[in-house]
Every structure is written in structure tokens, then in C-alpha cells.
Amino acid sequence: MYVQNDTPLGGSLVWSSLVAVLPLLTLFVLLGGLRMRAWLASLIGLAVALAVAILAYGMPVGQALLAGTEGAVFGFFPILWIVINALWIYQMTVSTGHFDVLRRSFGSVSDDQRVQAVIIAFCFGALLEALAGFGTPVAICTVMLMALRFTPLKAAVVALVANTAPVAFGAIAVPITTLASVTGLPEEALGAMVGRQTPILAVFVPFVLVALVDGARGLRETWPVALVSGVVFGAAQFVTSNYISLALTDIVAALLAAGAVVLLVRARPPRRSAVTADAPEDARESVSVSGGGSAGGGGSGGGTGASSTDAPAGSDHDDHSRDTRRDVVLAYAPYLIIILLFSLQQIPVIDDALSATTVKFNWPGLNVMTEAGKPVSTQAFTFNWLESAGTILLIAGIVTALVLRVRPGLAVAAYWRTLVLLRTAIVTVMAVLALAYVMNTSGQTLTLGGLLAGTGGFFAVLSPVLGWLGVAVTGSDTSANSLFGSLQVTAARGAGLDPILLAAANSSGGVLGKMISPQNLAIAASAVAMSGREGEILRRVLLWSLVFLAGMCVLVLLQSTPVLGWMVVPG
Numbered sequence: 001m002y003v004q005n006d007t008p009l010g011g012s013l014v015w016s017s018l019v020a021v022l023p024l025l026t027l028f029v030l031l032g033g034l035r036m037r038a039w040l041a042s043l044i045g046l047a048v049a050l051a052v053a054i055l056a057y058g059m060p061v062g063q064a065l066l067a068g069t070e071g072a073v074f075g076f077f078p079i080l081w082i083v084i085n086a087l088w089i090y091q092m093t094v095s096t097g098h099f100d101v102l103r104r105s106f107g108s109v110s111d112d113q114r115v116q117a118v119i120i121a122f123c124f125g126a127l128l129e130a131l132a133g134f135g136t137p138v139a140i141c142t143v144m145l146m147a148l149r150f151t152p153l154k155a156a157v158v159a160l161v162a163n164t165a166p167v168a169f170g171a172i173a174v175p176i177t178t179l180a181s182v183t184g185l186p187e188e189a190l191g192a193m194v195g196r197q198t199p200i201l202a203v204f205v206p207f208v209l210v211a212l213v214d215g216a217r218g219l220r221e222t223w224p225v226a227l228v229s230g231v232v233f234g235a236a237q238f239v240t241s242n243y244i245s246l247a248l249t250d251i252v253a254a255l256l257a258a259g260a261v262v263l264l265v266r267a268r269p270p271r272r273s274a275v276t277a278d279a280p281e282d283a284r285e286s287v288s289v290s291g292g293g294s295a296g297g298g299g300s301g302g303g304t305g306a307s308s309t310d311a312p313a314g315s316d317h318d319d320h321s322r323d324t325r326r327d328v329v330l331a332y333a334p335y336l337i338i339i340l341l342f343s344l345q346q347i348p349v350i351d352d353a354l355s356a357t358t359v360k361f362n363w364p365g366l367n368v369m370t371e372a373g374k375p376v377s378t379q380a381f382t383f384n385w386l387e388s389a390g391t392i393l394l395i396a397g398i399v400t401a402l403v404l405r406v407r408p409g410l411a412v413a414a415y416w417r418t419l420v421l422l423r424t425a426i427v428t429v430m431a432v433l434a435l436a437y438v439m440n441t442s443g444q445t446l447t448l449g450g451l452l453a454g455t456g457g458f459f460a461v462l463s464p465v466l467g468w469l470g471v472a473v474t475g476s477d478t479s480a481n482s483l484f485g486s487l488q489v490t491a492a493r494g495a496g497l498d499p500i501l502l503a504a505a506n507s508s509g510g511v512l513g514k515m516i517s518p519q520n521l522a523i524a525a526s527a528v529a530m531s532g533r534e535g536e537i538l539r540r541v542l543l544w545s546l547v548f549l550a551g552m553c554v555l556v557l558l559q560s561t562p563v564l565g566w567m568v569v570p571g
Contacts, residue, residue: 001367002063004376004443006450008056017451019056020444023049023435024473031518035535038522039424042431049435053442064438066366070381071437075430075519077383079135079476081390083425083523084418086128086136089334089397090143091414091421096404101323101331103147110265113150114222117209118229120144121162123258126233127335129166130250131342131389135475135523137163142527150213152528157540158212160515160524164548165202165233167477167511168194169241169249171389172342175507176246179481182377183489183503187246193504193569195241195249197555198511199234201548202253206230208544222270225261233257247346251339334400341396345387354387368441378440378482424531428522429475436473445470449484453491460495460560463488463502464509464552468545471513475520480510497560501568505556512549515541 009015027045030036036044050068053059059067093099106120124144125137138159145155168175169191176194180187206226210218219226236253244252323331344350360382368376385391401411419426439445448469452462466488470480484506492502514520521534530537558564 001369002059002442003369004371004441004446005057006371006443006446008058008443008447013447013451013454016056016447019052020439020447022052023439023444024469027432027435027473027518031521031535031538033535037424037532038518038525038534039427039431042428042435042518046431046435046438049438049442049444052444053438057442057444059442063366063368064442066363067368067379067437067441068434070363070366070379071434072430074381074437075433076426077385078388078390079433079519080422080426080429081388082393083135083139083390084422085390085393085397087139087422087527088415088418089338089393089400090140091418092397092401092404092406092411093331093334095410095414096406098327098331098334098404099144099147101327103144104323105328105331106144107148109262110269112222112270113148114210114213114218114270115225115261115265116148117145117150117158117162117213118206118225119258119261120148121158121209122206122229122233123254123261125159125162126166126250126254126257127339129163129170130172130254131338135520136393137166138520138524139527142524146528152530153533153537153540154212156524156528156530156537158209160520160537160541161208161212161544162205163514163520164511165198165205165237166250166254167471167514168198168507169237169246170477172346173246173249175477175481175510178478179485179503179507182482182485183499185489185500185503189500189569190504190507191246191249192242193500194507195238196567196569197504197508197552197559199238200555201508201511201552202234202237203227203230204548204551224268225264225270228264229257229261232260330404333403334396337399337403338393338396341392341399342389345392351387355384357386358382358384366441376441378437421529422523422526425519425522425526429519432473432475432518433479436479439473445484446487449487449491453487453494456495457497457560459491460497460502460505460557461553463491463505464512464549464556467506467508467510468513468549470506471510472517473513475514475517477507477510477514480513481507498568501556501559504569505552509549509552509556512545512552516545 007013007016009019023045026048027041030041030044031038046068050064053064054061090099093102106116109119110116121141125141128137128140141159141162142155145158146152150158173191176191177187179190206229207219210222210226233253236256237249240249240252345354360380363379363381366379368379370376449466452466453459455462466484467480470484471477485503488502488506489499492499516538518534521537525531525534525537559567
């Protein structure tokens with residue numbers, strides 16, 4: 001048995017924190033500074049975390065390795081299980097040519113890349129986040145944007161930045177449910193409080209997306225689209241989370257925002273001629289993401305590579321005019337199937353039946369106790385093999401194959417291509433989650449959290465930073481809430497602050513770490529065949545992550561004072 005100790009170095013929290021931060025520091029220096037491949041940087045970071053746990057914290061070697069294996073397995077299931085099956089569906093639509101039809105359908109709304117970034121990355125990405133989460137929006141939206149002639153780097157950056165505001169309510173509000181579970185606070189109150197923080201963030205995200213696509217000129221000419229999408233999404237997120245349903249928050253917000261943008265663009269297109277393709281000098285960045293041409297289906301199928309970047313600006317419209325109504329319906333069918341299956345899952349009878357198959361157990365051989373003598377919660381593993389979002393996506397993929405008439409051999413080949421495409425991302429995600437579990441189980445995350453919590457009333461400013469740190473490491477707002485939720489409540493009560501406010505701030509601040517988490521970077525890079533350039537993507541999104549985080553810190557600070565204290569949900 002191993003008993004956690006958050007001050008292993010002479011009882012000093014400061015010295016212990018300097019050691020505890022080494023795995024994170026190693027990871028981000030290797031990624032952002034030395035531009036090392038994400039999978040290798042993650043494995044080295046894991047090795048450092050194991051060394052710190054064993055040498056500095058006195059954790060037995062066997063216990064440290066078991067904690068790492070649990071994290072690695074959790075990285076594969078449920079996280080990678082979701083991403084693999086989501087991308088498999090995409091690969092089948094590419095093979096049959098239906099993804100090209102979907103791309104042309106989105107392009108028919110507007111051939112302006114600034115508008116496309118808002119509709120696809122922000123609105124459609126939010127819908128995917130609401131249904132599945134765990135990297136699915138980044139995986140799918142990056143390739144959709146690239147198919148619309150975004151360069152790979154720009155597509156990855158836009159998709160990552162867009163995947164912020166919806167995250168706290170992602171996967172049918174699982175992060176909020178988890179936060180309520182670990183803190184003992186009311187789920188409705190926590191969701192409502194988050195719904196009074198992230199909607200403010202949502203207002204600004206579309207402006208950043210437009211700026212990423214077309215700079216200051218894009219802001220001047222496309223600000224009505226950005227404003228309408230952000231305000232409608234934020235308002236819908238607030239109303240739904242506070243008065244309707246936490247589970248439906250992002251679904252309602254995404255659909256309303258998308259509808260508002262479509263209506264606005266139809267009534268009042270952006271002032272200048274549409275930005276329909278990246279500059280010719282950026283075309284050299286384009287590479288194939290599908291691994292070849294069409295695999296047995298009709299349509300153009302196949303790759304979305306450099307050749308599509310060089311296509312004439314008007315070709316999409318010409319092709320779209322030849323798409324039949326049946327083609328368009330089939331192109332949207334996979335996503336309609338996903339929405340239908342996840343909606344059916346919310347029916348109590350079906351949900352109960354799926355939940356009955358879930359197996360819960362303590363990780364074999366892992367025996368870790370807190371200083372209070374209680375078992376560490378993370379050593380309990382939940383294997384929800386049937387109700388997992390990844391399994392629902394697998395079922396959706398099978399139904400999609402039937403609807404699109406994909407032959408079994410082609411479906412299996414598409415699955416294999418997906419695994420090959422994600423091979424480095426799989427290593428990265430499993431290594432980073434192993435690192436996170438080692439840090440959490442050994443007490444390293446408690447040390448870092450304790451250092452932040454010791455700042456008293458100023459902790460209101462640092463509270464979102466803790467959530468940001470948790471998501472940056474684990475790539476999951478759910479995991480960050482599990483790691484730091486109870487710590488936020490303890491610190492809040494010790495500092496005389498509202499526990500609901502700071503617990504919610506953990507989740508709201510956490511969404512801003514999503515774009516810089518190594519596994520999300522790896523997913524985005526792999527989805528557009530840029531493996532090995534994760535550090536380059538990181539440098540493009542890091543500033544926006546920090547800017548938004550600073551804004552969230554200010555908001556939470558003001559909400560902890562009479563200035564905006566009226567926004568805090570009563571406990």
C-alpha cells in the first residue's frame with residue numbers, strides 16, 4: 001500500500017512543487033521549445049513522472065507502474081475508442097464520395113472561408129462536442145476544413161481554438177456530472193454556474209476564428225457573422241443550462257447558432273468577395289489526409305490534398321449543382337444517425353439497459369490511500385463498454401455502412417486506415433494519460449494544487465488556472481474536474497470563497513486548456529497528416545489559450561466580489 005504525501009521534500013510545499021512540476025515542464029519544453037514529436041515527448045514526460053513518483057515521493061515501483069497502466073488503458077478507453085470510431089465514419093464517407101458532397105453542401109451556404117470556419121469549426125464542432133466530446137470535434141472538423149481548401153495548419157488551429165466554449169457541457173454534460181460527483185455539490189447549480197461563465201467566452205471565440213482566417217480585414221468585414229454566432233450560442237447556452245437541461249445545452253446552442261448564421265449570410269453576405277481559398281504560397285502545406293484515392297465508391301471520394309487547394313474557386317458550386325437531393329441526404333446521414341442514437345440513449349429505459357452492462361472495479365494490484373486514510377478515487381475503473389460514446393459511434397458506423405452501402409471489406413479497410421492514421425496519436429494519448437494518472441496517484445497534482453490553493457482569497461484568480469492545467473495535461477475537462485474538483489471546494493471554503501463558483505471555474509478554465517493538450521494536438525495533427533509538427537500547432541494556439549484564460553480569471557475574480565457576485569448561483 002502507498003499513502004499519498006503532498007509535501008515529500010522536508011514538508012515543504014514550495015520545494016515539493018518544484019519537483020512535482022518537472023513532468024509537465026518537460027512535456028511542454030520538449031513540445032513547444034525543442035519541437036519534439038508529441039509521442040516521444042509524452043513518453044519522456046511519462047518517464048520523468050515515474051521517476052519523480054518513485055524517487056521524490058517514495059511511491060513503490062510496482063504501484064507507480066500500475067497507476068501508469070491504468071491511465072494508459074483509460075486513454076484508450078473511452079477516449080481513443082471515441083476518436084477511432086468517429087474517424088472511421090469519416091473515412092467511410094471519404095471512400096464513398098459522400099464527404100465531398102457534405103463539403104460542397106457546407107460550401108453552398110457560403111464559399112467564404114471566414115463563414116465556413118464559424119459554421120463548421122464553431123457550430124458543427126459544438127454539436128459534435130455535445131454528442132461525443134473527447135477529441136471528436138477536432139478530429140472531424142480539421143479534415144472538413146481542409147476539404148474546403150484550408151491549409152492543414154490553419155485547419156488544425158481553427159478547429160482547436162473553436163473547441164473551447166462547448167467543452168464544459170460536452171459528451172452530454174459528463175464534465176458537469178463528474179464535477180458534481182467528486183464535490184458533492186448539486187449538479188444543477190454547478191451546470192448553471194458554468195452556464196454563467198462559458199457563454200461569455202463563446203461571444204469572443206468566433207471573432208478569433210475570423211481573425212485566424214483573414215486577419216484584421218476579416219474582422220472588419222465579417223464581424224456581423226462572428227457577433228451573431230457568438231451571441232446566439234452564448235445566450236442559448238445560458239438559457240438551456242440554467243432553465244432547461246444540462247445534457248441538451250450544447251446541442252441547442254449549436255443548432256440555434258448555425259441557423260442564425262445561415263439566415264444572416266443569406267440575408268447579408270460579407271461585404272467583400274468571399275475568401276474561397278488560402279493564398280497560393282500556402283498551398284505547399286497541403287498534403288493528403290485520406291491515404292489515397294476513392295476506395296470503391298462513387299463521387300470524387302478519395303483525397304483532400306494539394307490538388308483540391310488548387311481547384312478553381314467556382315468548382316464547388318458547379319459540383320454542388322450536380323449533387324442530387326438523395327446525395328445530400330446520404331451525405332448528412334452519418335451525422336443524423338449519430339444524433340439519433342445519442343438522443344435515443346437519453347431515454348431512461350434505454351439508458352438503464354445500457355448502464356446495466358457497466359462493470360466497475362478497482363484496478364488490479366493498485367492500492368493507494370489518501371493521507372486521510374481513504375482509497376484514491378482514480379484507482380476505481382469504470383468499463384462502460386456498451387454505453388460508452390465510442391461504442392455508440394461504432395454502432396453508428398455500422399448503420400452508416402449499411403445506409404451508404406459500403407461493402408464489409410471496404411468498411412474494414414477504412415477502419416484499418418483509421419488506425420494507421422492515428423498510430424502516433426494513440427501512443428501520445430495513452431502516454432499522456434499514463435503521466436496524468438502517475439502524477440495524480442502519487443500526489444504530484446495534489447502538491448501543485450495545494451500550492452495554488454495556499455494563496456487565500458487570490459485563489460479566485462488562480463482557480464481557472466488549476467482547471468486549465470488539468471485539461472492541458474489530461475486533454476479532458478472530465479478528468480480535470482475529477483482531479484481538482486474536490487481541491488477547489490476545499491480551497492474555496494478555506495479562503496472564504498463560494499465553493500460552487502470555484503468548482504465551476506475549474507471546469508470553465510479547463511476548457512481553455514483543451515487546445516494545448518498534447519493529445520488534442522496529436523489528434524489534430526494526425527487528422528491532417530501533420531504528425532511531427534504538433535509543436536508548430538502548439539505555438540499557434542498557445543497565445544489564444546493564455547489570452548482567454550486571463551479573461552476567465554478576471555471574470556471569476558469579479559464574480560467572487562460584489563461587482564459580479566450577483567451572477568453566482570446560490571448553493
